[in-house]
Structure formats: C-alpha cells, structure tokens
Amino acid sequence: MKRMTYLSIAILLNLILAQSAWAGTVSGAVKFTGTAPESTAINMDADPTCLVAHADPVYADDVVVNGNGTLKNVFVYVKSGLEGQTFPPAAGTVTMDQNGCQYNPHVFGVQLGQDVEIMNSDPTLHNVHSMSKQSKEFNLGMPIQGMKIKRKFDKPEVMVRFKCDVHPWMGAYAGVLTHPFFSVSNDTGSFELKDLPAGTYEIEAWHEKYGTQTQSITVDAAGTQTTDFTFAG
Amino acid sequence: MRPERKPRILRLPANFSNAVQKSDTGRGQPWLYRFSLLVTVATLFLILAGGLVTSHEAGLAVPDWPQSYGQWMPPMVGNVFWEHSHRMIAGTVGILTLILAFWVQWRETRRGVRRLAWVALGAVILQALLGGLTVLLLLPAPVSIFHACLAQTFFCLLIALTYFLSGTAPIVFEDTAALKSLQRFAGMTTGFVYLQLILGATVRHTGHAVTPHIIVAFLVLLHILFLVLKVSHVCPSTSRMPKVGASLGMMVLVQFFLGIGSFVFTRMLESNYAPRMGEVIFTAAHQTFGAMILGTTFFIVLRAYHHE
Numbered sequence: 001m002k003r004m005t006y007l008s009i010a011i012l013l014n015l016i017l018a019q020s021a022w023a024g025t026v027s028g029a030v031k032f033t034g035t036a037p038e039s040t041a042i043n044m045d046a047d048p049t050c051l052v053a054h055a056d057p058v059y060a061d062d063v064v065v066n067g068n069g070t071l072k073n074v075f076v077y078v079k080s081g082l083e084g085q086t087f088p089p090a091a092g093t094v095t096m097d098q099n100g101c102q103y104n105p106h107v108f109g110v111q112l113g114q115d116v117e118i119m120n121s122d123p124t125l126h127n128v129h130s131m132s133k134q135s136k137e138f139n140l141g142m143p144i145q146g147m148k149i150k151r152k153f154d155k156p157e158v159m160v161r162f163k164c165d166v167h168p169w170m171g172a173y174a175g176v177l178t179h180p181f182f183s184v185s186n187d188t189g190s191f192e193l194k195d196l197p198a199g200t201y202e203i204e205a206w207h208e209k210y211g212t213q214t215q216s217i218t219v220d221a222a223g224t225q226t227t228d229f230t231f232a233g
Numbered sequence: 234m235r236p237e238r239k240p241r242i243l244r245l246p247a248n249f250s251n252a253v254q255k256s257d258t259g260r261g262q263p264w265l266y267r268f269s270l271l272v273t274v275a276t277l278f279l280i281l282a283g284g285l286v287t288s289h290e291a292g293l294a295v296p297d298w299p300q301s302y303g304q305w306m307p308p309m310v311g312n313v314f315w316e317h318s319h320r321m322i323a324g325t326v327g328i329l330t331l332i333l334a335f336w337v338q339w340r341e342t343r344r345g346v347r348r349l350a351w352v353a354l355g356a357v358i359l360q361a362l363l364g365g366l367t368v369l370l371l372l373p374a375p376v377s378i379f380h381a382c383l384a385q386t387f388f389c390l391l392i393a394l395t396y397f398l399s400g401t402a403p404i405v406f407e408d409t410a411a412l413k414s415l416q417r418f419a420g421m422t423t424g425f426v427y428l429q430l431i432l433g434a435t436v437r438h439t440g441h442a443v444t445p446h447i448i449v450a451f452l453v454l455l456h457i458l459f460l461v462l463k464v465s466h467v468c469p470s471t472s473r474m475p476k477v478g479a480s481l482g483m484m485v486l487v488q489f490f491l492g493i494g495s496f497v498f499t500r501m502l503e504s505n506y507a508p509r510m511g512e513v514i515f516t517a518a519h520q521t522f523g524a525m526i527l528g529t530t531f532f533i534v535l536r537a538y539h540h541e
Contacts, residue, residue, distance in 0.1 A: 042506065047310040060506045124310060127296045137371055139293050143302040165294040166311035168507035 023195040024219035028226050030074040030185040030205060034233035036065040042169045049124035050101035050167060060169065061106050062209050063233075070189020071231055073107040074207045075159065075175045077182035078193065079214060081201030087179045089113035093150070096162070096172060098126045098142070103162060103172035107208075109182035110174055113152055120147045125166060132160040135176070139165070159206060173208060205229040262340050266398040269337075272329045273391040277524060279326050280384050282319045284520035287437055288513040291315040292372050298365040323361060330357045330391075337394070346397045353394055356387040374438045381434035385427070385524055389531045396535050403539045404472045411467045416537045418463055422456045423530040429453050430523050437520070443500070450492055457485045457530070464533060474536055481529045484522060491519040 039059035044050040064072040094110045096103060099121040110116055118128050118140075125143035134155035142149065153160065153176040164170035175182055183191035193203070198221040204214045210231040217225055286292055291312030301307040301317050309317060330353055337350035363380040370376060406412040432446040464478035498512035 040506065046312070046314070049310070062506070125302055125308060125313070127294060129293055129296075139296045139371055141296045141302050143307070164311075165291060165296075166313050168290060168312065171506070 024198060024222060025192060025194050025224045026196060026201075026203060026217055026219060026227065027190065027192040027224060028228045029189045030071045030076070030191065030207075031189065031228055031230040032065050032069055032071040032233060033230055036233055037063050039063075044101060044167075044169070047101065047124055047167060049122060053100040053122070058100075058102070061102070062171075065233075066187055066189050068188060070185065071207065071210075072185055072187060072189065074185040074189075074191070074205050074229065074231070075107050075109065075173070075182065076185065076191040076193065076203065076205045076229070077109065077158070077175055077177060078179065078196070079202045079204040081199055082179050082181070085179070085197075087111070090180055093117045094174075095119060096174075097121050098128075098164070098170070101126075101164075101167050101170060103164075103170055105172070105184070107159075107173045107184050108175070109184065110153065110176055111180055112154065112156060112176060112178050115150045115152055116174070118142070118149045118151065120145060126164050126170070127166055129163050129165055130160060131163065132157055132176075135160070158204075159208075175206070203227070205231075207231055262398070265336055265340055266395065266400070268329075269333055269391070269395040269398050272326065272333050273388070273395050275322075275326050275329060276384075276388050276391055277521070277528075279319075279322045280388060280524045281517060281521045282315075282322045283381070283384060284517035285513065286315050286319045287520075288508060288516045289315045290508060292367065292377075295320075295368065298368045320364070323364065327357050327361055330354050333394075337398075341398070343397070346394065349390065349394050349397070353387065353390045356383065356390055360384060360387060372438070374435075377438040378431070378434045381437070382427075382431055385430050385527055388524055388528055392528050392532055393535060396532065396539075401539070403541045404468060404474065404536060405541045406467065406469075408467065411463075412537065412540060415463050415467045416534070418456075418460060419530065419534045419537050422453075422460045423527065423534055425449065425453050425456055426523075426527045426530050430527060433520065433523060437516070443496075447492075447496075450489065454485055454489055457481060457526070460530070460533070468536075472536070474533070477529065477533065477536075481526065481533070484526050484529065488519065488522040488526060491515055491522055495519045 041057040041059055044054070044058065061073065066072055089111045093115040094108055095117045096105065096108065097119045098104075099119075101122060101124070120126055120142040123145045125141065127139060127141050128149070129139040130137060130151070132153065132155075134157040135153045138151065140149055153174075155176070156178050157176045159173040159175050162172040162174065181193045181196055183193055185191045196219045198219055200216065200218045202214055203217050204212055206212045210233075213229050213231070215227055215229070217227055219225055289312055294312035294316045295301040295307065297303065299320075301313070301320065307313055307317060334350040334354040338347055341347050341350070360380065360383050363376060363383060367373070367376050367380055429446065429449045432442050432449055435442040436446050461478040461482040465475040468474035468478075494511070494515035498509060498515055502509070502512075
C-alpha cells in the first residue's frame with residue numbers, strides 16, 4: 001500500500017514537471033524607429049486637485065518612447081494558435097487605479113471572467129467609462145477617495161478603451177482574452193509570454209497610435225523564442 | 234367644384250391677422266410678452282450650453298440622473314462643470330416655461346395661443362426626459378439626435394408664442410402674388426434649415442453624414458440669400474423685415490465660415506487628448522448660429538402669414 005502511494009506521488013510529480021517542461025516562452029522587445037513625436041503637456045487646470053497632485057508637468061501617455069529607443073505600453077498577445085483549448089480565468093484581480101488623475105496602468109490585459117478592480121485613489125471625483133463594443137458598456141461614478149468597483153468582461157475584445165469623461169486626458173486600454181498569454185511592453189520595451197504550449201502561433205503587437213503588427217512564431221517544448229517588433233514614428 | 238382643401242394641420246386660420254390681433258394681450262400685457270421673450274432668449278442660451286457639453290465631450294461626465302453623483306450640486310470640476318451647468322440652465326428654463334404656460338392660461342383669451350403654451354411646456358418636459366435618457370442609456374445616437382432636434386423645435390415654439398403675445402401689427406402687402414411666393418419660399422427655406430440641423434446633429438453624434446451636411450449647407454446658403462432678396466423686395470421697409478432679412482444674410486455667412494472652422498478642427502487636425510479650445514468654440518458657435526438661423530427663418534414665415 002505504501003509502495004502504491006509513493007508510486008502515485010512520483011507519477012504525479014513527473015506529470016507536473018513534465019507539463020512545465022513542455023511549455024515555452026516568447027520574449028522580445030518592441031523597438032521604435034523614426035522621430036519620437038513631441039510630447040504634449042497635459043493641462044489639468046480644469047481640476048485643482050489634479051493640478052496639485054503633480055509637481056512636474058505631466059505628458060500625454062499615448063506614445064511613450066523609452067530612453068533605449070523602445071516603445072512602452074504595447075500590448076503583445078497570442079492572436080491565434082490556441083483554438084480548441086480552454087483556460088480557466090486567472091485567480092488574481094487586475095487592478096486599475098486612478099491616481100494623480102491618470103490611469104495606472106495605461107495598458108493592461110485581463111482574462112474573460114477575471115475581476116478588474118477599479119480604484120479611485122484621488123481626493124476628487126472620476127467616472128469610469130468602459131467603451132467596450134463586445135461586452136456591456138458601463139459608465140460608473142466614483143466620487144469618493146478610496147472607492148473600489150469590480151467588473152468582469154464576458155466577451156474577448158482587443159482593445160477596450162476606458163476614459164474619464166470628467167478629465168478628458170485620462171485614458172486606458174484593456175486587452176480582454178480567453179487565455180493568459182499576453183504581456184505589455186515595459187520601461188525597457190520588453191515583453192514576455194510565458195508557459196506557452198509547444199506549437200505555432202500568430203503573435204500580435206498592438207499600439208494605440210501606431211496600430212498592429214503580427215508575426216508567426218513556433219514555440220518548442222521548454223524553449224525560449226525571441227522576436228522583436230518595430231514600430232515606425 | 235369645391236377647391237381642394239389642404240389637410241387641417243397645414244391650414245392657418247382663414248383670418249390669421251385677426252387671430253393674432255384679436256386680443257390686446259400684447260399691448261395690454263407687456264410683462265407677459267417680455268417674460269416670454271426672456272424665456273426665448275434663455276432657451277437660446279440653453280442651446281449654447283448644450284452645444285458646449287457636446288463640444289467638450291462632457292455628455293457622460295455625470296453618470297447619474299436626475300442627481301449628479303448623488304447630489305443636487307456636485308463639485309464643479311473638469312467636465313462636470315459643463316454637464317451640470319447645462320442641467321441647471323435646463324432646469325431654470327423648465328421652470329420659466331412652466332410659469333409662462335400658467336401665466337398665458339391666466340391672462341390670454343385666444344385658445345390657440347393657450348394651447349401653444351401647453352405644447353411648449355410639454356416639449357420642455359419631454360426634452361428633460363430625453364436628456365436623462367441620453368445619460369442613462371450612455372448616449373445612444375438616435376436619442377441624442379432627437380434631443381438636439383427637439384431643442385430647436387422648442388425654440389421655434391417659444392418664438393411663435395412670443396410673437397403672438399407681442400401684439401405686433403400685421404404687414405400690409407400690396408402684391409398678393411409676391412406675398413404668396415414669399416410665404417412658400419420662406420416655408421421651404423425653413424424646412425431646409427431644419428433638415429440641415431438634423432444632419433448637423435447626426436454629424437455631431439455619429440460622425441457620419443458629413444458629405445450630405447456639406448451639400449445641404451450650400452443649398453441652404455443659396456436659399457437664404459434668395460430669401461433675403463425676396464424679403465427686401467416684397468416686405469415694406471416700415472415692417473423692419475428687410476433689416477431682419479439682412480441680419481439673416483449676415484448670420485448665414487458667419488455660419489458658413491463657422492462650418493469650415495468646425496470641419497478643419499474636427500476632421501483635418503490630428504486629434505488631441507482632449508478637444509482643443511478652437512474646436513469647442515467653432516462647433517458650439519456653429520450649432521448656436523444654426524438655431525438662430527432657424528429661428529429667424531421661422532420668424533419670417535410667421536410675419537409672411539401675418540398680413541392684411
């Protein structure tokens with residue numbers, strides 16, 4: 001009996017390790033070529049609370065070119081190749097905060113059925129207007145500092161735009177997907193799609209101003225594939 | 234053979250002049266007339282306020298209705314200022330219209346004028362409900378367009394009511410054929426202006442119908458310029474109508490350039506994180522001038538049918 005138990009545990013462990021051994025990673029950077037557009041300083045005079053929240057000028061975040069010549073806030077995800085596979089929603093909550101009269105993060109990904117928690121960290125009122133075309137659109141008042149609201153999306157959509165109708169410079173984008181294989185390029189322009197099963201996929205990079213680009217990539221079991229995207233200004 | 238009669242709704246009273254002048258209301262109740270004029274001017278101001286809401290993209294800055302963020306007076310920050318100001322002005326116009334309607338019932342003897350006052354009150358109540366619906370249903374285009382067009386219609390109702398309360402003497406026309414031509418042409422022009430307003434509201438709230446709006450703009454421009462000529466030719470100078478016509482001509486020329494400015498800011502310049510000041514000014518002024526042009530052409534129709 002003891003021998004059977006140890007054997008079962010060993011087989012189970014092997015299966016778990018083997019599954020992760022069959023998963024690959026796609027990583028890379030989103031590069032930017034050409035002249036970076038001149039950043040527009042945001043005029044926050046319309047709300048004194050927003051004005052005092054920043055000691056330095058705040059610039060529009062639609063195009064953020066990093067110091068190393070890469071592009072931030074590019075949503076990279078698996079567009080096709082996962083058909084027929086189902087993935088449970090991630091356990092955690094994705095948080096979008098209204099802080100200093102700006103959305104943080106500006107671009108993010110979320111799975112179907114996963115909670116998006118929207119917070120108001122500002123001592124002023126905001127409204128959160130989700131302009132989704134596939135899921136039900138909503139427009140919610142958040143007048144109190146510390147207020148939190150949770151919402152879920154029930155249909156995939158790339159991308160859902162969020163705006164604050166009170167503060168017109170505020171905007172964010174959410175990629176709503178059926179699977180967890182997405183990433184947003186960071187301050188160094190890099191992205192990473194982890195634990196991808198072996199196979200051939202179409203990977204798409206989306207930017208709010210420069211549009212989309214796609215690449216086909218084949219992922220080996222337990223391997224890392226590197227690919228870069230380049231957007232021109 | 235009996236002459237064919239127009240449908241009842243299109244028939245003005247056989248003796249329209251008597252119907253307007255029968256009562257001494259205008260001369261005997263100058264304060265009622267002045268109050269009606271005040272409500273009419275306040276309505277034009279309300280139309281401008283509504284235009285500023287759309288131009289600032291503030292239509293959903295207050296997500297609840299009739300209160301604003303659960304209060305009757307929210308913090309007037311950001312675009313809440315434009316949206317809530319519009320609601321306050323609308324509430325004021327609603328109350329003024331209510332007072333006007335009851336005042337007319339109290340002091341006015343002509344049944345048609347009393348009914349018109351009730352119709353105006355019904356229109357402003359409907360307009361308030363439409364405003365609430367646009368917010369609660371997240372700005373569906375048909376509701377927003379209807380809200381915009383009803384505003385203009387309500388404005389015309391008030392112009393008519395104010396005119397009937399003014400006690401203005403009818404115009405004496407010597408050339409009956411020319412008068413009938415003026416009546417038809419003024420009516421047609423008003424119809425085209427109203428069509429242009431519907432198209433303008435469609436452009437504002439859907440982004441579509443820009444080409445038809447531009448085409449009809451040229452049609453309206455020509456029609457109004459011909460109308461100005463007709464008014465100066467047909468109406469005696471003592472009626473002041475040639476001056477009204479000249480004002481209309483100036484307005485439509487200004488409107489044409491406001492339309493060009495609106496097009497440049499909304500269609501040709503690269504979009505900004507928020508509407509530029511120039512875009513707000515041109516589009517809101519373009520909308521308001523549209524209301525003034527409609528009101529003036531409608532006034533010309535009223536005067537053309539009020540004759541001896």
